[in-house]
Amino acid sequence: MSATGTHPALERADALHELGRHDEAKALLGRRLAEDPEDVGAWVRLARCLGAQDEKAEALEATERALAIAPEHIGALLQHARALQSNARIVDAEAPLREVIRLAPDYWYGYALLGHWLWRIRTLRLGHAGGPVTQEATTAFQRESDELALTAVRLAPEEVFPYEVRWGIADIGGDRALADEMVREILRRDPQHPQALARQTEQAATAPGVKAAEAAALYADALAVTPDSAALQQGLDHATYRLLRGVRLIAVLSLGFAATMLDLWTKEGQAPRELPVPLGQQLWYFVPIGALWTVGALLRYRRLRTGVRYNLRSVLRRRRWPRIVLGQAAWAVLCALLVSQVPWAERGVPRIVFWAGLVPTLLTIPFDRKKTN
Incomplete structure (x- = not known):
């Protein structure tokens, strides 16, 4: 036995579980139980390993064996409640958690886990009894x-964890102020909490007036803290997509300026300029358009965080709609160059080219705002 009274095999099993080596932990615990079938700690740890590998029925059986040996073992009761929940018997999980609270009234985790599940348990019981699940009843359960x-x-x-539980309840109940408070409390204790950091970043990035580059920088900074957060990566992808939509807008403006240069549409009674447009005027087209692209795209890109630049290239490889938007921008620029740089003698063909460059974008703008896949 170790100095703390725990068998060395159980300590090794704990270490293996933390490393995710559940098969090795199960084999070790199996040997320990062969030596001493009455070792409650071994049964509890075996149930935990079985649950981690989604062997739900076996995990429940292991907790039942543990409780048969020691009905008031706190760890066995908690693991039994988890096994009941994973076996779609969450309604039955209240009893062992109430027993944990009775046996250990100063142990915080029993209260937190029961609070996490109790409103669901109450709602299911009411539904099984045939009673109406009213808003008043739901509010009382959540309270x-x-x-x-x-x-x-x-x-x-x-x-x-208790703050996480309160956050979840507040979200379900629509209490935005309490949910935001819990997010702040969580981040005060765990600045790298993935879900809380994602929530806080999303709120900052989607606030009114926040530009795409600013939103992308917020998501990139948060991802530097929690690089495995799927929610933050999705937010960064969407902000990057907004940047690409901005580039497409510059391309459309370039096309519109080319149409203006050729007077493709004039007011009634106004004489259009003579064609072909002089070479000097054709070349002058690149002055304002070059300034537009330099300020709107090139300088903007250079000011982006390194992580946002990498993601810009990554999102073009991974997702279809960003490639579509970039393709539309390239097509509009090509049409703008054809309209502005070819010495047209009449306006019929450049009008067709103009609409060919504009229509594909006009057809997608109304519904591609949130397309990032």
């Missing part, structure tokens, strides 16, 4: 769950 989570906060104010 009861939040009170349990609040007790956990009082018992362990530095633990993150």
Whole structure:
């Protein structure tokens, strides 16, 4: 036995579990239980490993074996509640968690886990009983769950999970102010919390007046802290897509300026300029358009964070709509060059070229705003 009273095999099993080596941990615990079938700690750890590998029925059986040996073992009761929940028996999970609270009234985790599940349990029971699940009933269930989570906060104010529970309840109940407060509390204790960081970043990036480059920088900074966050990566992809849509707008403006240079449309009674346009005027076209692209695209790109630049190239490889938008921009620029640089003698063909460059974009703009796939 170790100095703490835990068998060395159980300590090794804990280490293997933390490393994700569940098969090795199960084999070790199996040997330990062959030596001592009454080792409750081994049964609890075996249930945890089985649950981690989605062997739900076996995990539940292991917790039942543990409770048969020690009905008041806190770890066995908690693992039993988790096994019940994973086996679609969340309604039955209330009893072992109530027992945890009775046996260990100062242990915060029992309150937090029951608060996490209780409003669901109450709703399911009411539905199974045939009663109407009204808004009043749902609100009462959520309030009861939040009170349990609040007790956990009082018992362990530095633990993150109780705040996560309160955040989830506030979100479900539509209490935006409380949800935002819980996000701040979580990040105060865990600045790298993926979900809370994603929520805070999304709020900042989607605030009114925040430009695409600013939003992309916010997401890139957050991803530097939690690089595995799928929510943050999705947000960065969408902000990058907004940048590409801005480039397409510059291309459309270039096309419109080319049409103006040739007077493709004039007001009634106004005489259009003579064609072909003089070479000097054709070349002058590149002055304002060059300035537009330099300020609107080149300088903007150079000011982007390195992570945003990498993602710009990455999103073009990974997603279809960004490539479509960039292709539309390139097509519009090509049409703009044809309209402005070919010495047209009449306006019929350049009008066709103009519409050919503009129509593909006009057809997609109304519904491609949120397309990032």
